[in-house]
Amino acid sequence: MIRLIGVLIIIIGFIFKLDIIAVVLTAGIITGLVGGLSLNEILKTLGEAFITNRYMSLFLVTLPVIGILERYGLKERAAALIKNIKAATPGKVLTTYTLIRELAAAFSLRLGGHVQFIRPLVFPMAEGAAKVSYRDLDEHSIEQLKGYAASAENFANFFGQNVFIAAGGVLLIVGTLSELGVEVTPLQVSKASLPIAIIAFVLAAVYYNILDRRLAHRLGKISQGGKQ
Amino acid sequence: MKTILLEILYIMAGLVALFTAYLALQDKKHPTRLGSTIFWALLAFAFIFGKYVPAQLVAVILIVMGVLTALNKVQFGSQKNSSPEFRQEKSNNFKNKLFIPALSIAVFAFGIAQFTSLGGLVGLGIGAFVATIIALVMTGAEASYVAYDGSRLLQQVGSASILPQLLAALGSLFAAAGVGDVIASSISGVIPQGNILLGVIAYCLGMALFTIIMGNAFAAFAVITAGIGMPFVYSQGADPAVAGALALTAGYCGTLMTPMAANFNIVPAAILETNNQNRVIISQFAFALVMLFIHIILMYWLAF
Numbered sequence: 001m002i003r004l005i006g007v008l009i010i011i012i013g014f015i016f017k018l019d020i021i022a023v024v025l026t027a028g029i030i031t032g033l034v035g036g037l038s039l040n041e042i043l044k045t046l047g048e049a050f051i052t053n054r055y056m057s058l059f060l061v062t063l064p065v066i067g068i069l070e071r072y073g074l075k076e077r078a079a080a081l082i083k084n085i086k087a088a089t090p091g092k093v094l095t096t097y098t099l100i101r102e103l104a105a106a107f108s109l110r111l112g113g114h115v116q117f118i119r120p121l122v123f124p125m126a127e128g129a130a131k132v133s134y135r136d137l138d139e140h141s142i143e144q145l146k147g148y149a150a151s152a153e154n155f156a157n158f159f160g161q162n163v164f165i166a167a168g169g170v171l172l173i174v175g176t177l178s179e180l181g182v183e184v185t186p187l188q189v190s191k192a193s194l195p196i197a198i199i200a201f202v203l204a205a206v207y208y209n210i211l212d213r214r215l216a217h218r219l220g221k222i223s224q225g226g227k228q
Numbered sequence: 229m230k231t232i233l234l235e236i237l238y239i240m241a242g243l244v245a246l247f248t249a250y251l252a253l254q255d256k257k258h259p260t261r262l263g264s265t266i267f268w269a270l271l272a273f274a275f276i277f278g279k280y281v282p283a284q285l286v287a288v289i290l291i292v293m294g295v296l297t298a299l300n301k302v303q304f305g306s307q308k309n310s311s312p313e314f315r316q317e318k319s320n321n322f323k324n325k326l327f328i329p330a331l332s333i334a335v336f337a338f339g340i341a342q343f344t345s346l347g348g349l350v351g352l353g354i355g356a357f358v359a360t361i362i363a364l365v366m367t368g369a370e371a372s373y374v375a376y377d378g379s380r381l382l383q384q385v386g387s388a389s390i391l392p393q394l395l396a397a398l399g400s401l402f403a404a405a406g407v408g409d410v411i412a413s414s415i416s417g418v419i420p421q422g423n424i425l426l427g428v429i430a431y432c433l434g435m436a437l438f439t440i441i442m443g444n445a446f447a448a449f450a451v452i453t454a455g456i457g458m459p460f461v462y463s464q465g466a467d468p469a470v471a472g473a474l475a476l477t478a479g480y481c482g483t484l485m486t487p488m489a490a491n492f493n494i495v496p497a498a499i500l501e502t503n504n505q506n507r508v509i510i511s512q513f514a515f516a517l518v519m520l521f522i523h524i525i526l527m528y529w530l531a532f
Contacts, residue, residue, distance in 0.1 A: 003410050006402060007451055014442045014488060021387050022298035024394050024447075025291060028401040035405025040284065042401065047283030049400035050290060054275060055234070055349050056393040060241040060382065062352070065329055065360040067377025071310045072367045073319025077326045080319065107334040109327070114496035123500060143503055147511030150496040151484075154512065158480040159519075162473060165337045165348035168392050169446070173472040175396040176450050180403060180458055186348040187341040188469035195530065196477050199522055207515050 006031030049179060056171040066110070078104075078111040082121050089133050090126035090145055091212035094152045097122050098204045101153065102197065105160030108167065112153050123149040133212075134219035141215060148211055152204070159200035162193035230346050235279070237353040242275030248379035255305040263301025264383065267293055271390065290394070297387040307380040318367070325366065329359040392446055399450035411455025419460060427460030428528045435475050436482035436520055443488025445479030452479075461531070470531040478523040484516035485509060 006027040013023030025046075032042035066074075082100065087093045097117075104111045111117075126149050130137050162169045170189045177184055249268035252258055270289045278286050296302050309315070319326065336355025341348035360374060382389065402408065419426045434456045438448035453475065461471050483489045486509070493508045504510065 001410065001414075003405055003407050006398075006405075006407065010447055010451075011441055014444065014447075019294075019298045019300070020391060021394060022294040024391070024398050025294040028398045031405045031407060032401050035407070037401075037404060041404070043284040043287035045283075045401050045404050046290065046397050047278075047286030047288075049397035050274065050286055050393060051278040051283065053393045053396040054238050054241070054278070056396060057275075057390060058237060058241055058349055058352055060244045060378075060389070061237060061356040062333055062359070063244060063381040063385075064374040064378030065333070065356060065363045067381045068360070068363045068367065068369050068373050069326055069330055070381075071315070071369065071373065071377060072322060072326060072363075073315040073317075074326045074330065076315050076319035077323065081324075107331055109330050109334075114499050118496065119499050143507060144511070146500040146502045147497070147507040150493075150500060150508040151511045151515065153496070154484060154492050154508075155515065158483065159477055162477065164334055165341055166352040169476050170473075172392050172396065172446055172449060173469075173476055175392075176399050176453055177462075177468055177472055179396060179400045180408075180454060180462075182462055182468045184469045184472065185341075187338075189473050190338075190348070192467075192469040192473040192530075193477070195526060196474060196523070199526075200519065203515065203518060203522075 002034050003031065005034055052178075053175045056168065056175055058166060058171075059168070062108075075111065075116060078109075079117070079121060082117060083125075085125065087125075087129060089212045090130045090148070090215070091208035091210075093122065093126045093129050094148060094208045094211075095205045098152045098156045098201060098208075101156035102160035102201055105157050106163035106197065108161075108164040112157055114150055114153055118149050118153050122152065130215065133222060134215050135222055136219060138219070141219060144211075144215075148208065152208075155200055155204045159197050163190055163197050165190040230350060233346065233350045233353070237350065238275050238279075240353065240357075242272045244378050244382060245269075245275060246272035247375040248272075248382045251307065251376065251379040252305055252383065255307065257306035258303075259305070260301045260303045261305075263296050263299070264303065264305065267296050267302045267387065268382070290397075293387070293390075302387045304383050304386065307376065307383065309380070322366070329363040329366070332359045332362060395446050395450050398447075399454060402450065402454055407451070408454030408458060411451070412459040415456060416459070421459065422464070424461075424464050424532055425528055427456075427464060428531075429524055431456050431461045431471070431475055432478040432520060432524045432527060435479040436485075439479040439482030440486040440488065443483070443486055443490070445476060445483055448479050448482070449476055461527075464532075466527075466531040471527055474523050474527045474531070478520060478527075481516045481520040481523065484512040484519075 009027040085096045087096055101112045126145050161167045165186050170186050173189050174186055245268045249265050252264040270293055274286055274289055333355040337348050337351035340346050340351030419430050434452045435448055438452050439445045442448055487494055497505050497508045
């Protein structure tokens with residue numbers, strides 16, 4: 001059981017928000033020591049694994065072009081696109097955002113974010129749609145909308161990102177399995193991530209539809225001036 | 229051919245880190261000028277020369293890097309993006325054309341993986357190279373911004389950028405020390421080896437629970453895959469790509485439910501000024517539970 005001490009160190013490190021790089025290194029070295037490896041073996045394993053897994057950090061080569069595009073307004077353009085969403089209810093606003101954000105994640109466009117998109121754009125749009133759809137939007141409903149608006153970013157980001165062939169998660173899967181003697185390619189893993197990405201979107205659409213219904217039920221719908 | 233191209237890519241990645249070190253050194257207003265310079269220079273060394281020096285030296289380099297981050301000596305400098313007015317103006321000029329270089333990275337990566345034998349990583353590198361050229365030609369930006377903006381973004385991501393690579397190395401150490409065996413033997417008292425469904429359930433739930441505790445699915449993946457995935461799922465003939473992909477996103481279901489993942493759940497609640505700091509988690513809980521259930525069904529169905 002003592003060999004699980006590394007796991008414990010990582011848990012403690014995360015709980016106390018210690019520096020994660022140092023925590024992971026400490027956990028690895030101590031685990032090696034209690035597991036009966038010599039210091040030389042530990043350093044050799046650590047160094048070799050780091051070098052074999054260099055491909056996980058290959059996203060570094062994409063940073064210059066992303067930086068230049070951001071200098072020329074990439075995020076501003078994405079914001080303009082999000083602003084153009086025309087949806088009648090808060091649930092539909094969130095469903096549309098989830099779709100756009102998930103597609104962006106699948107293409108490795110890092111265009112989301114709670115700071116850049118949810119707070120300044122998506123939440124106000126959902127709130128605006130709620131005000132014209134339902135009577136007397138109360139404080140509890142606004143609080144609820146905030147939580148749901150933040151969730152759209154997470155759902156789309158988490159379940160869309162691994163569709164990209166060189167996503168961090170995809171390379172982690174390839175690398176970890178390879179260290180354990182199982183060989184897979186990034187292409188196989190990214191293709192295998194597609195079904196759950198689609199399911200996540202469908203489920204999110206249903207989830208936000210239920211939100212609309214609950215709001216309508218609780219607050220009452222405003223009839224849209226004769227329009228259907 | 230593929231190996232040579234990959235090695236060239238590692239050198240390119242190393243150069244990005246080297247430019248970052250150089251620009252940190254030049255950055256007179258940098259709060260951690262020396263520490264950042266050393267950190268990124270060491271990473272550049274590991275990328276470019278790591279293959280040709282003893283592995284022990286690479287490990288020592290990593291430990292020095294770890295000491296630097298532990299002492300908080302690796303921070304963001306004073307590099308700046310363009311002004312908001314400039315960005316708005318350019319964004320109005322270029323409109324959706326701005327997405328072309330960014331999208332071309334993914335298109336090249338997938339296309340080269342699908343239609344050649346070079347693999348997705350070489351595709352990523354070629355895509356990044358082509359995208360950089362397109363972006364420079366399209367915007368007319370000075371070529372020096374390749375180094376400046378690359379270094380600006382890398383310093384923004386910070387030391388966490390080497391985390392996936394370090395976690396894989398941790399997994400390797402765990403494997404060498406027999407951590408997986410310990411977890412496996414304690415679980416095999418509960419789960420009979422040879423039952424595929426129970427193995428899948430243990431793997432998915434293990435990923436979610438461990439992520440809830442640690443707040444990080446990447447770290448959970450290394451531990452749980454060695455301890456539960458290997459003996460109870462992969463060894464029973466699972467398609468490793470399917471099982472691996474679903475195990476990681478099963479971990480993400482845990483991320484949706486835990487305050488430990490502060491970046492995704494607690495910070496956004498603060499940004500949105502919610503009354504309840506767990507509001508985002510509350511909103512995600514039912515979704516995460518249903519998704520976790522779907523993961524189990526999907527892994528059982530698609531991986532076997």
